[in-house]
Amino acid sequence: MTWTIARKEILSNLLSYKFFIVLLLIVLLVATSLFIMHRDYKQRMADYQVIRPKPGDPVALLAPNPLSIFAKGLDDAMTRSFEISTIGIEVRVGQRGGNIIYSFFTAPDFLYIVRVVLSLVALLFGFDQVSREREQGTLKLLLGSSVSRAKVLLGKWIGNYLSLAVPFLLVTLLGVSFLFLDREVHFSSGQLGRLAIILTLSLLYLGFFLSLGMLVSALTRRAATSVIVLLFIWALFVFVIPNLGTLAARQFVSVPSVRALSEKRQQTWTREVLQSERGGNWAEGVKTISRENDQMEQDYRLKFERLVRLSRDINRISPAASFLDAASEIAGTGIGEESRLKGEITRYKDSVIAQILANWNIENKNRQYPVFTYGPRSVAEIFAGGALFDTLWLIFFNILAFAAAYVAFVRYDVR
């Protein structure tokens, strides 16, 4: 019986204008997003080729991540050029577009579309499932037969979920296959696996919003009221809580500003220069500068990681934040990956400085430095680092919303 109801929902969706407009919307959005982000990636890749360091240059520079087409995250920050010298690490802008106008509007990457627009679409599929059928009088007829309310609700959920998820998956896979036509964009098998995980997370996220829509529909008597309530919850989950969480965390954990760090670095540098001018050993000075800067950087990172952890924990009240965190980490463009990259760059700086000190008497231009290599965290590491919790949390949200919808539907007065 559940499947019969699901089929009825699918057929009724297929016959509605709503479905065709939503389908068109998904096609348009996914196509536009992939087109724009693909061009952005190629532009950054072209810039990377121009500023790519020669072998032996003490520069840490990553190529843009192909998965940033789907989850831009902090890829711009991670692909800056980190130049190492005795002063320390100097950050150059790195890949940058030729025109300021590219930064004018937010890049609508795949995650943005799923997080903001498709969550709203999922709500549209769920908001009138109970209240509208009651308004039309069809709910009474349906429950007048021998079918249980649990089966009705489950059938409705499956039918509507498939009506949303199947076109979404097909359009996305079609878009991805178009990306394969471009030989300059290369996805490794590991990256394709990561993409599959991101898609799974997207489906979980959309499933939650569909259940939420059905829950509110089962709690209200009119479809118009349920839209109003749902919009409010949507705005809270997608925009308000992620900002509030970060703000609240900053009240508890204070992280020194970049300026304060830079001042401390400057002080260390000046002190060592003065000591060297007074007859001290400059090589020792360089060692001290590097050691003290590392200590400072480590203190900063520890505080920043505490801030990130607390922000994440507060933000997890919203499934939108959990989804964004997990998906961007899986793509390798999240806060955790950026933090790890910074740690690796500090280690690289240490090895470059060790090399400088070991070859102190060789002229600078003749020195050769180790090449910076960076391997992103494995999926297992990312899951262990918090993405597993976020995934389970999303599953929990799904179950909770569906269970609450079931309870509300059982108590629903169908008259």
Added chain:
Amino acid sequence: MFKVLYKKELLENIQNSRFLLALVLCVVVIPLGFYVSQKDYSDRRQVYDEIVRDYSEMHKTVGDVMKEGGAAFRPPAALGFLSGGVESILPSSVETRGYIMGGGANVDFNNARKVDNSFTALFGRLDLAFIVSTVLAVLVMIFTFNAVAGEKERRTLAQVMANPVSRPVAITAKMAAGTTLLGAAFLAGMLAGILLLVVLGLSPFGRPETIAPLAVGVGVSLLFLLAFYNFGLLVSSLTRGSITAMVALLSFWVATAMILPKGSVVAAKILLPAKSQQVVDLEKSQVRYQISNELGAAIVHLTETTPGIKDMSTDEYFKARRAKSPAVEAFEKTQGEIQDAFKAKSHAALDRIDAEFDQRKAREAALARNLARISPVSCLVHVLTELAGTGFMEEAKWRETRTRFRQILDREIANKQHEIGFKDTWLTGFDKLDGNAAAPGIPPEPVPLEQALGAVWIDIVLLAVYAVLFFAGTYVAFLRYDVR
């Protein structure tokens, strides 16, 4: 009759909790956005004040600028809460690179801010432009999706129309009541936001130049909400079911807020492509390298062909120089002329590359902006960004500042240094400059409101046109609407 219908619409919207939702959303989201933006501004302002203070203490004279290098700093935008725009990529200062030598000052942008806040980069900004174009635009959809189609479904529209009331009056009353409530909720949110900033001591309104842009920003936001509201009514008057209206409105919002603004940039890039900054930087360094080689070759040629100089050893040359030998003085004069010629050649070549790049970028940006104007969201963002001082005009002003700063440093330091003569390098000829004169600098000047409005008047006019056009469409659609 208008008054009766207006009152009915007001009461209906209040009773079905839409107004309450709008009010709560505005009173929560707008102050939250203001607080987040202003807290960020306050932190950056503190850093800016410290930097400027340190710089002023260390750069009191021309001599200090020669030794330490010069800079002009851009203060963070006090009205960034209206729209963060492109502030994160705007230069935080223009600074000299290397010592200011006779060849002229090398001045470039510095962006110390970079990507300082990972959370903002990940979750996006919650400024007024975003709140109005995203959160409030969706709220408008909720207000309008069943304004006409919903009344038809509930059969209340037929009852209203059975009374002696004209359709224009009915639809105008709907529009007036809906926009009144929405406007009231928005203004309440703005007031709550401003009060919160004042109470927390984060208010930028102590500066008189911030009041007028804020007032214009509020007016333009209301105009945008009116245009969007009228579009919602139009869609509701064109559809027979409220769900269809909702989905159509959602599509319109997605197209205007996400696809058109970014898509227009991509379209402009395809139609009028400009090189990337990296490529231009590379071209410029090649030109510098080539001209520097040519200059080196010219000096070598001069040395090897000047009678009396070509056979001198280095020691003999410096001895003759100290003895003020006429041959050496004539040689150095010619050498200075050659250097001047190459300096002019280098500046001209680099300026040509910059000018060509700027021109191409400007054409590309103008096309992108014009295409984006199809979307009311782009018009709103353009206006709020220029009012906040975080947009194109600010960027253009800083490009101009870079040129002016270089000219000032050339005039005050580099050219005077050369007047002393090539023999007096910065190391030896320091005290011959007016080293105790006040350090040259450029105080920050915000883009005046008139100038900002001059750049975005077209966007404001377009928003008004959209509002009128959408209402005219609604009027016609409602006249033809089958209320049964």
